[in-house]
Amino acid sequence: MNFGAPWDSLKKSIPQVPDALLHILKSRFSFTNMTPVQECAIPLLCQHKDIAAQAETGSGKTFAYLVPIIVSLIEKIPRLLDVEDESLNESDPRSGYIHALIVAPTQVLAQQIYDVLIQIISRHYVLLLIGGTDAPIDQASGSLLDRPLVVATPGRLRYYLADGLVSLKDLEILIIDEADQVIVSKDFPYIRAKLPSQRRTGLFSATFDSVTEADLALLMRNPHVVKLYNAAKEQDMYIVPQNLVMWYKVVPYEQKLYMLLRHINALRSQHKADSPKKLIVFFMTCSMSQYMSFAFTHIFELLPDQQVGIYCFNGKQSQETKIKNYNSFLADTRFAVLFTTDISARGLDISDISHVLQFDPPKLIATYTHRAGRTARCYRSGDAGIFLGLEEIGIVSLLRTRGVPLRELTSEQDAQLFDVCTTDMPGCEFTNLITSPPASPDRSALTAEEFSTLQASIKELTQKTKKLTRALATNQQRASLAAESADSTTTAVQKMQSVIHTTIELPLNEARKRLSILLEQEKNYLEQKNYMYDHNLTKFLRQVQSEKREVFESCQRALETWLSGYNENEAKLIFNVEKLPLGEFAVSLGLLKLPNHNILRRKHINFKSVDIDVSKIVYSNPKREESRQVQLDISTRKKEAREQMRQERELSRHKEGSNEITEAIRTSLTQHALSHGNRVPAQFSGEARLLSLLKGGKITEDEFDEMIDDLALSGGKMSKNPAKIRKWRR
Known part of the structure; x- marks a missing residue:
């Protein structure tokens, strides 16, 4: 595809560009023409200018800074482009100092830049500094082996700088990829202090939200700012690729996992060997991505011939696991799905990514475009969607005001992306999981809080009905006896019966009618509530969890971390965890029981635990x-x-009479409170404090008794035991 000027045209403005480099770009990477950001940035960097380049994701920013670095190095190292020259070894002379430094925010991006570099220049001239890897150290000098070009993450680079293993005093070129992330990282101020004042600097990113003019002034002198916008979107805050289709789908929380299954299945049915498709699904937390990979691996094992490859990639995995899963995802010729987090939102460049789906919203609004930009790379076409709950639709307007062309799915797109394809698997158990969606609850029905109030009203009316029924029976018996009595007149009996009818019978009938209505509402609510547990997908996931403890524990952690992560969202007014149907979402995940989380403890959750002993679930x-x-x-x-x-x-305290002391203090405090209000006498101030802590649940009964013993034995003075002092001061 022709984007701009041919690569050969660089020779006119930059004569020192070697023909061998242009040949590599054409033969190994099939590049014929430069992209706009390359056409603007390469000449400026080669002319020793500082630049800040903002361009859409997948626009070729990596080569926009790699080419100038290689051009500047080739003059010092003639053998630089000899990629396959095996005569080079670690003892060969190189530049003797770090000539260029590329800083990337994540290990994935740094590794990817390194992999591109070693396809152009010899690996003996490039040093990769990322976590989970060991850099080569010269045993004689105790420092890192000299490499003219270093690719590093901020944390790892700071580690080697602090240990004196790396020196940047002779640095000539500094490149910061995804600059808006690197500059705000906690390690970058330390790195910036180690930079020489005379150097070239290039900042590259799709967004510069967090980069201020002060940041630019500290890093560059008179920078050239390069901003490349789509022609029709010159006022956009965020820049998105022209060939990227961005959509949203409103999905009730109880159907999100089911709709994800339908989406993957629809894309699987469209997959062809000659036109491979890959999907990246973004989740908010590492634990949620891990659980989903477990769940969907078991689901797609039901398909014949293992037609879908499920892979997980997140920051909690070891470096070895991440590399293994990433490489397996790239090499898989089936329809492959990568369940990941925002660790993959920046710089991940895989040409076969045809679709991106955001299952969860990102914590930062700017991250949305970076996630979506994992597809439609280098001006290819791509499809990026996001699931939004009924309570989250407000984010659409916010993104649109920032220039993101987010549109709701048309019926045609919906059919293409979520159509249920079961023709290739008749009679398969997988068909039962996907053919019908979970029923959505009646949104006009009672909430969990309202149901709790309903139950309290039913309890109160039931007690009132019983009381009135007993009163009616007693008074009717009295009226009957009065009617039989010779002393009673007809008028007196009638008056008594009228009073009974007015004060007892009418309130009783009214209470019975009201109770009947409330009981009917309770019945309807419980019937509506049970719809969630009957879906085949929920039953399947619960069955898997009840058989494999690792899946059960993964699901528990997934919901816990998801709740915490959702509560930290930047747009709190839109993403309010208190408004979500958490019980329905928990059921859709297949949870056997709710985890112990403070958000779940303070809300009435519409959830029914499975009646099994989870301690009996075993690891596979x-x-x-x-x-x-x-x-x-x-x-x-x-x-x-x-x-x-x-x-x-306890037995020892009984023998020593401690319980009598405790009871005496409690009785004395109670009597004093009755006669003097809340004022506590000075001699009982310590005991009152302890009693307050006990009632508030801050200390246990045993701790209370133990501290009372200490007070009694010390004459009311606090114990010198540090542990007991801490309990006292809580």
């Missing part, structure tokens, strides 16, 4: 399960020992 790995059983046994014995010690202390 025998060694891991054996280790768990050993830990369980140790924990059980410790618990029994603690209980035995507690009983012995």
Whole structure:
């Protein structure tokens, strides 16, 4: 595809560009013409100018700074482009100092830049500094082997700078990729202090939201700012590729996982060997991406011939696991899906990515365009979508005001991206999971909080009905006896019956009618509530969790971290976790029980746990399960020992009369409160404080008794035991 001027035209403005480099770009990378950012940035950097280049994702920014670096190095190292020259070794002379430094925010991006470089120049002249890898160290000098070109992440670079293994005093070119992320990182101020004042600097990113003019002034002198916008979008804050289709789909939370399954299945059915498709799915947290990879691996194992490859890539994995999964995803010729987090939102350049889906919204609004930019690379076409809950639709207007052309799916697009294809798997169990969506609850029905109020009203009316029924029976019996009495007149009996009818029968009938209505509402709510648990996909996921402990624990962590992450979203007014149907979402994930999270504790959650002992769920790995059983046994014995010690202390306190002291103090405090209000006498101030802590749940009954003992024995003075002092001061 022709984008701009041919690469050969560089010879006119930059005569020192070697023909061998242009030949490599054409033969190895199939480049014939430069992209706009390359056409603007390469001449400026080669002319020793500082630049800040902002261009859309996938626009060729990497080669915009690699070419000037190679041009400047080739004059010093003639053998630089001898990629396949095996005669080079670690003892060969190189430049003797770091000539150029490329800083990237993530290991993935740094590794990717390094992989591109070693296709152009010999690997003996490039040094990669990222976490999880060991850099070569010269045993004689104790410093890193001299490499003229270094690619590094901020954290790793700072580590080597602090240890004196790397020196930047002779640095000539500094390149910062995804500059808006690197500059605000905690390690960059330290790195900036080590930079020489005389150098060329290039900043490259798709967004510069977090980069201020002060940041530019600290890094560059009279920078040339290069901003490349689409012709029709000169006022956009965010720059998006022209060939990228960006859409959103409103999906109720109880259907999100099901709709993701339909999306993957629809793309799988369209996959062809001669036109490969790959999908990246972004999640908010590492744990959620890990659980989803477990879940979808088990789901697609139901398909014949393993037609879908599921891979997970997140920051919690070891470097070895990340590299293995990433390379497997690239090499898979089937329809492959990568479940990942924002670790892949920047710089990940895979040509086969045809679709991107954001299952969860990003924490930062600017990250949306970076996620979407993993497809439509180098002016190819691409498709990027996001699932939004009914409560999150406000983000669409916000993104549009920032220049993101986000549109709701048309019916035609919806059919293409979410059509249920089961023709190639008749009778397969997978068909049962995908043919019908989970029923959505009636949004006009009661919320969990309203249902709780309803139950309280039912309880109150039930008690009132019983009380009125007893009163009616008693008073009717009295009226009957009065009617039989010779002393009672007809008028008196009628008056008594009228009073009974007015004060008891009418309120009782009204209470019964109201109770009947509320009981009907309760019945409807419970019937509506149970719809979630009957879907085949939910049953399947719960069955998997009940058989494999690693999946069960992964699902628990997934919801916990997701709740915390969602609560930290930049757009809190739109993404408010308190408004979400958390119970329905938890059921759709297949949770067996709710995790212990403060958000779940303070809300009424529409969720029914599975009636099984989750401690009996075993790991599929025998060694891991054996280790768990050993830990369980140790924990059980410790618990029994603690209980035995507690009983012995309690028995000892009974013998010493401690309980009588405690009860006397409590009685005295109660009597004083009745006669003097809330004022506590000075001699009981310590005991009152302890009693307050006990009632507030800050200390246990045993701790209360123990501290009362200390007060009694010390004459009301606080114990010198540090542990007890900490308890006192809580």
